Amino acid sequence: MTNQERQQLAVFACHVRMGVIEGTHAAKAGHPGGSLSAADMFTYLYNKELRIDPKNPKWADRDRFVLSKGHTAPGLYSTLANRGFFPVEDLKTLRQIGSYLQGHPNMNTVPGVDMSTGSLGQGVSVAAGMAKAAKFQQRDVNVYTLLGDGEIAEGEVWEAFLFAAHYKLDNFCAIIDLNGLQIDGPTAKVMNTAPVSDKMAAFGFNVIEIDGHSFDEMEAAFANFKACEGKPTAILMKTTKGKGVSYMTNSVDWHGKAPNDAEYEVAMNELRAQLAELEAAQ
Amino acid sequence: MSEVKKIATRESYGKALVELGQEHDNIVVLDADLAAATKTSTFRKAFPERHFDCGIAECNMVAAAAGMATMGLVPFASTFAMFAAGRAFEQVRNSIGYPQLNVKIGATHGGISVGEDGASHQCCEDFALMRSIPGMVVLCPSDDVEARAAVKAAYAHEGPVYLRFGRLAIPVFHDEETFKFEIGKGEQLTEGNDVAIIATGLMVDEAMKAAAMLKEEGIAARVINICTIKPLDEEIVLKAAKECGKVVTCEEHSIIGGLGEAVAALLSEQCPTKMRRVGVNDEFGHSGPAWPLLKQFGLSAEHIVEVVKSF
Numbered sequence: 001m002t003n004q005e006r007q008q009l010a011v012f013a014c015h016v017r018m019g020v021i022e023g024t025h026a027a028k029a030g031h032p033g034g035s036l037s038a039a040d041m042f043t044y045l046y047n048k049e050l051r052i053d054p055k056n057p058k059w060a061d062r063d064r065f066v067l068s069k070g071h072t073a074p075g076l077y078s079t080l081a082n083r084g085f086f087p088v089e090d091l092k093t094l095r096q097i098g099s100y101l102q103g104h105p106n107m108n109t110v111p112g113v114d115m116s117t118g119s120l121g122q123g124v125s126v127a128a129g130m131a132k133a134a135k136f137q138q139r140d141v142n143v144y145t146l147l148g149d150g151e152i153a154e155g156e157v158w159e160a161f162l163f164a165a166h167y168k169l170d171n172f173c174a175i176i177d178l179n180g181l182q183i184d185g186p187t188a189k190v191m192n193t194a195p196v197s198d199k200m201a202a203f204g205f206n207v208i209e210i211d212g213h214s215f216d217e218m219e220a221a222f223a224n225f226k227a228c229e230g231k232p233t234a235i236l237m238k239t240t241k242g243k244g245v246s247y248m249t250n251s252v253d254w255h256g257k258a259p260n261d262a263e264y265e266v267a268m269n270e271l272r273a274q275l276a277e278l279e280a281a282q
Numbered sequence: 283m284s285e286v287k288k289i290a291t292r293e294s295y296g297k298a299l300v301e302l303g304q305e306h307d308n309i310v311v312l313d314a315d316l317a318a319a320t321k322t323s324t325f326r327k328a329f330p331e332r333h334f335d336c337g338i339a340e341c342n343m344v345a346a347a348a349g350m351a352t353m354g355l356v357p358f359a360s361t362f363a364m365f366a367a368g369r370a371f372e373q374v375r376n377s378i379g380y381p382q383l384n385v386k387i388g389a390t391h392g393g394i395s396v397g398e399d400g401a402s403h404q405c406c407e408d409f410a411l412m413r414s415i416p417g418m419v420v421l422c423p424s425d426d427v428e429a430r431a432a433v434k435a436a437y438a439h440e441g442p443v444y445l446r447f448g449r450l451a452i453p454v455f456h457d458e459e460t461f462k463f464e465i466g467k468g469e470q471l472t473e474g475n476d477v478a479i480i481a482t483g484l485m486v487d488e489a490m491k492a493a494a495m496l497k498e499e500g501i502a503a504r505v506i507n508i509c510t511i512k513p514l515d516e517e518i519v520l521k522a523a524k525e526c527g528k529v530v531t532c533e534e535h536s537i538i539g540g541l542g543e544a545v546a547a548l549l550s551e552q553c554p555t556k557m558r559r560v561g562v563n564d565e566f567g568h569s570g571p572a573w574p575l576l577k578q579f580g581l582s583a584e585h586i587v588e589v590v591k592s593f
Contacts, residue, residue: 060354064352066349106380106381107352107381108381108382114352115348115349115352115377115381116376116377116380116381118376119372119376119377121341122341122345122372122373122376122377125341125342125344125345125346125348125349125373125377126345126346126348126349126352126377127349128342128346128349129345129346129347129348129349129350129357130349130350130352130353131349132334132346132349132350133310133349133350133352133353133354133355134353136310136331136332136355137353137354137355139353141353155341156339156341156342156345156373159336159337159339159341159342160342160345160346162337162339162342163336163337163339163342163346166337167334
């Protein structure tokens with residue numbers, strides 16, 4: 001990856017984060033924390049990894065992405081909007097009556113959303129079903145899904161992992177966002193899901209651990225995924241919840257709370273400053 | 283007297299899947315370690331590459347079927363009614379119903395007639411659960427002929443369908459040559475204006491037997507077969523209520539939330555009519571041979587006759 005590409009991705013991620021703040025502020029509700037922790041991954045996926053066409057969101061042979069941790073819809077929506085699937089201004093309609101941007105992703109209303117999710121644990125099963133279908137149909141389609149580290153306490157997640165390994169779905173990539181926090185507190189205290197790496201290896205996955213804010217590590221991880229044959233891949237990404245906004249950083253409180261007007265100004269000023277710095281460096 | 287042919291509708295399910303599989307290569311079947319019991323093993327034998335066992339993990343199976351549907355396949359996810367409608371309810375609701383995906387849920391072993399396995403496996407709540415999901419079509423065929431037709435109609439229908447089949451071999455009374463099936467259409471089986479007996483599943487044959495017994499006592503019962511629990515054929519029900527003035531519903535399901543309540547809701551709003559519900563009362567089942575169990579729970583022609591005469 002060139003320095004310029006890295007810079008472009010960072011700029012895009014900054015716009016994604018601004019969209020998250022815009023949307024949740026306008027909605028007076030939503031989940032900024034996990035949207036911000038995954039913003040860099042969303043950015044990489046939709047700019048570098050997924051074979052997609054924003055002008056043709058239903059293109060049959062596109063790669064699929066299922067947001068299993070569906071409450072981080074603000075992050076996904078902002079990414080899709082910034083990628084040209086729909087107008088960025090629409091992010092301000094998040095969660096409003098009549099908006100197509102529902103609180104959790106709806107595949108039938110939002111261009112670019114491949115599956116309706118929100119109830120934790122289900123998206124990963126759906127994604128595994130998609131990957132199995134693609135294999136059966138002998139189509140060159142990869143399926144990516146993003147889970148939270150709190151979400152993986154759901155038993156269905158492990159049913160899906162068994163299925164993916166049993167059917168040797170090497171076109172299936174489960175990305176787990178290890179931000180360490182969930183609604184009720186630190187994941188280690190609420191219901192410890194660690195060690196995730198050992199569990200995934202035991203379940204028959206090709207396990208890759210990365211820094212979830214490093215585009216270079218993402219590039220290497222996805223190259224590894226595509227080179228791996230005969231088993232599914234798990235990318236375990238260590239992230240910082242609320243990353244990009246000082247007062248949201250590593251804070252349980254900001255899992256599912258919207259910034260008020262004053263907090264919005266602070267967050268946007270911080271992100272604008274980050275953006276200016278990135279653009280100056282370009 | 284010649285013996286009436288008896289076939290379990292789960293057998294019909296397996297058979298119809300094979301016929302569909304021969305015609306359409308986008309059909310796939312998923313099971314949760316019960317292919318031998320759901321009778322999808324016949325499909326597995328015919329099309330092994332299109333049968334996916336998901337192990338004992340119904341929630342994942344149902345949601346994986348949803349994923350397959352997004353890829354253009356037409357999955358039939360099969361397991362017992364208890365696990366399809368019960369355990370995986372929320373997967374059906376959120377991953378199939380809400381996104382309106384083209385998944386068919388083949389639920390066998392519905393109702394008390396599961397028999398010896400007892401209450402844990404006797405699902406009498408599936409109509410109630412599945413009816414409550416917006417856009418879900420709920421089918422409960424009454425014999426082999428109707429069951430095979432229902433499977434084919436479910437395939438032809440674009441959108442989620444729940445099909446309930448039975449474990450028990452039951453009489454085949456439809457004539458395959460003349461039978462026509464349409465989702466959402468009830469079927470009047472006998473003429474009569476004294477009472478309407480509106481039945482579904484294996485209770486349809488019991489209702490016809492009850493009608494024959496009532497006829498001997500000078501009571502003309504109109505038997506209506508409702509295979510499509512949802513959307514209910516309101517026209518045939520309202521006409522029967524108006525013309526008969528008295529309605530009895532019969533189902534191998536809890537009296538809470540099933541056909542009886544669907545009919546009661548319709549009639550109370552549009553044509554208040556005296557009615558009674560024959561079904562499983564607010565209680566769990568238990569182990570025993572199917573036919574004596576059905577009798578014990580009042581799911582018999584004799585009990586229908588008693589109820590008809592009681593009001």
